[in-house]
Amino acid sequence: MELLVVGSIALDTIETPFSRVDETPGGSALYISISASYFTRSIGLVGVVGDDFPEDVISELQSRGVNLKGLQIIPNGKTFRWAGKYHYDMNTRETIYTQLNVFADFNPVIPDEFKSSEIVCLGNIDPVLQMRVLDQVYNPKLVIADTMNFWIERKYDELLETLKRVNVLIVNDAEARQIAREPNLIKAGKKILNLGPEIVIIKKGEHGAVLMIDSIIFSAPAYPIEAIQDPTGAGDTFAGGFAGWLAKTKDFSEKNLRRAVIYGSAIASFCVEDFGINRIKNLSWNEIQNRFFAFKELTKFEVD
Numbered sequence: 001m002e003l004l005v006v007g008s009i010a011l012d013t014i015e016t017p018f019s020r021v022d023e024t025p026g027g028s029a030l031y032i033s034i035s036a037s038y039f040t041r042s043i044g045l046v047g048v049v050g051d052d053f054p055e056d057v058i059s060e061l062q063s064r065g066v067n068l069k070g071l072q073i074i075p076n077g078k079t080f081r082w083a084g085k086y087h088y089d090m091n092t093r094e095t096i097y098t099q100l101n102v103f104a105d106f107n108p109v110i111p112d113e114f115k116s117s118e119i120v121c122l123g124n125i126d127p128v129l130q131m132r133v134l135d136q137v138y139n140p141k142l143v144i145a146d147t148m149n150f151w152i153e154r155k156y157d158e159l160l161e162t163l164k165r166v167n168v169l170i171v172n173d174a175e176a177r178q179i180a181r182e183p184n185l186i187k188a189g190k191k192i193l194n195l196g197p198e199i200v201i202i203k204k205g206e207h208g209a210v211l212m213i214d215s216i217i218f219s220a221p222a223y224p225i226e227a228i229q230d231p232t233g234a235g236d237t238f239a240g241g242f243a244g245w246l247a248k249t250k251d252f253s254e255k256n257l258r259r260a261v262i263y264g265s266a267i268a269s270f271c272v273e274d275f276g277i278n279r280i281k282n283l284s285w286n287e288i289q290n291r292f293f294a295f296k297e298l299t300k301f302e303v304d
């Protein structure tokens with residue numbers, strides 16, 4: 001496998017000031033795999049759902065070439081559920097509930113054929129489980145991880161242990177501050193670079209993303225979208241595009257990491273245009289490329 005994805009698979013209830021959807025398919029692993037599938041057809045997914053999870057979403061993943069040998073479907077089980085509410089500026093979100101359900105007893109078992117995956121993308125799950133995944137894989141070239149306030153608050157020490165084994169940490173601004181216990185974002189990024197990862201990416205919602213490697217900082221804007229419907233999953237979609245591009249190109253140079261940030265940002269910018277996975281499951285390669293080049297225009301300036 002070029003890319004192993006482990007993360008949550010969910011039924012999300014999302015409320016924005018303008019609209020609401022109930023129990024729409026989501027979760028970190030779903031967003032990451034769909035997004036990465038635009039770059040590679042060699043993706044192995046490991047996750048858990050109950051038998052209440054919609055079959056058409058499972059077929060959708062299969063049709064994108066995502067290998068589901070690592071997907072556990074628990075008979076009579078209830079899929080993980082999460083509900084979030086966005087406020088007027090859409091950059092702030094409140095968690096209404098988190099129901100772990102089948103996720104509470106999830107033990108990720110990595111199928112033999114996934115164990116030599118070149119890139120491992122650990123979506124937002126319990127850091128103990130993220131470590132259990134790393135214990136099973138053989139020397140991946142790159143380990144990318146994400147996390148969330150839920151785990152930072154409950155499993156901080158375990159998260160610090162996981163970070164020692166991660167190459168790239170992708171988090172949002174609030175999470176970076178919470179992990180580093182530091183309000184200034186740049187200082188927080190530098191502190192995280194001392195905790196294990198060689199690379200940290202801090203996502204700032206509609207204000208873009210910052211890539212930090214040693215003392216190098218690359219700042220990418222977010223694509224200006226006038227009609228943001230639902231920011232849920234934008235972070236995971238970013239991670240999927242980033243990981244997918246690296247899986248396709250197998251080039252981890254700084255120059256290519258910058259491109260990966262832009263591909264991640266490009267697909268994430270589509271994600272927010274509709275609820276859940278609705279927009280990202282219907283993209284064409286042309287749309288992605290056009291947006292990638294729109295980022296180039298957006299940041300171009302002349303010196304004289």
Ligand code: AMP
Pocket residue numbers: 008009010011012026027028081082098124125126148150151231232233234235236237
């Ligand atoms: P994002 O908007 O990129 O931060 O990710 C939102 C996704 O994270 C939603 O689809 C949720 O189902 C999922 N999620 C929310 N809380 C958790 C949690 N505690 N563990 C794992 N996944 C979660």
